[in-house]
Amino acid sequence: NAGVTQTPKFQVLKTGQSMTLQCAQDMNHNSMYWYRQDPGMGLRLIYYSASEGTTDKGEVPNGYNVSRLNKREFSLRLESAAPSQTSVYFCASSYLKGLWQGTYEQYFGPGTRLTVT
Amino acid sequence: ELKVEQNPLFLSMQEGKNYTIYCNYSTTSDRLYWYRQDPGKSLESLFVLLSNGAVKQEGRLMASLDTKARLSTLHITAAVHDLSATYFCAVVQYNNNDMRFGAGTRLTVKP
Numbered sequence: 175n176a177g178v179t180q181t182p183k184f185q186v187l188k189t190g191q192s193m194t195l196q197c198a199q200d201m202n203h204n205s206m207y208w209y210r211q212d213p214g215m216g217l218r219l220i221y222y223s224a225s226e227g228t229t230d231k232g233e234v235p236n237g238y239n240v241s242r243l244n245k246r247e248f249s250l251r252l253e254s255a256a257p258s259q260t261s262v263y264f265c266a267s268s269y270l271k272g273l274w275q276g277t278y279e280q281y282f283g284p285g286t287r288l289t290v291t
Numbered sequence: 292e293l294k295v296e297q298n299p300l301f302l303s304m305q306e307g308k309n310y311t312i313y314c315n316y317s318t319t320s321d322r323l324y325w326y327r328q329d330p331g332k333s334l335e336s337l338f339v340l341l342s343n344g345a346v347k348q349e350g351r352l353m354a355s356l357d358t359k360a361r362l363s364t365l366h367i368t369a370a371v372h373d374l375s376a377t378y379f380c381a382v383v384q385y386n387n388n389d390m391r392f393g394a395g396t397r398l399t400v401k402p
Contacts, residue, residue, distance in 0.1 A: 207390075216295070216379050216392025217334070232389060264333060279324055279336040280390070 175200050178283035180265050186289045187255040195250040195286050197265030205268045206248035207232075207280065208240060210261040217264060223248055255290045262287050293318045293384045297393035304370045304400050312396045314363040314380035322383035323363045325354050327376045328395070334379065338365075370400045 181196045204225050209217040219232030223242040239251045266280040294317040304310055325337040338347045340356035347354050353366045363380055381392045
């Protein structure tokens with residue numbers, strides 16, 4: 175099992191450009207999440223998908239859109255990148271439909287380091 | 292709004308010493324997670340604490356949860372260099388999927 179995979183690993187964008195970060199998991203997990211991590215801070219939830227076909231906003235959703243393409247894949251799109259979106263982006267997945275239910279923790283991907291100039 | 296505070300943010304320890312990292316949170320929850328992150332790497336799950344009084348131990352690390360005090364602790368016993376990393380606690384808001392992270396404790400264990 176590859177676990178949670180993310181592409182690309184690194185990306186540099188100019189202000190105003192758009193891009194999509196890809197995430198896939200092969201653990202048959204129901205829920206998937208996108209976080210951003212800024213220097214000296216913990217992770218902040220951008221969007222999550224409790225199950226295929228549903229998405230919900232997290233703590234910092236502005237400037238982002240998501241698509242839960244199928245059970246395996248959850249993408250994050252920046253329509254018009256801004257320097258404030260320079261960050262490391264982590265995708266995660268968990269088995270149960272939502273973190274509140276049960277014991278299952280999240281499994282994280284390796285991260286995408288995004289720089290917006 | 293759920294807020295999660297960790298302290299200390301930076302911790303430099305000698306090998307063989309004991310220390311405790313504290314995680315306070317502001318609203319009702321009984322789902323608390325501890326993660327480890329090595330520089331430039333992803334997060335690794337250490338512990339999931341699900342109820343008041345829960346205690347879990349793995350090697351030199353022990354985590355506990357007091358939901359009445361809204362406090363979790365991560366205790367390090369006889370630290371070794373391999374424990375050097377950043378440790379995060381994260382809390383799931385009651386009946387919600389919103390996980391909030393603390394700012395992290397950067398632990399350095401010196402010989």
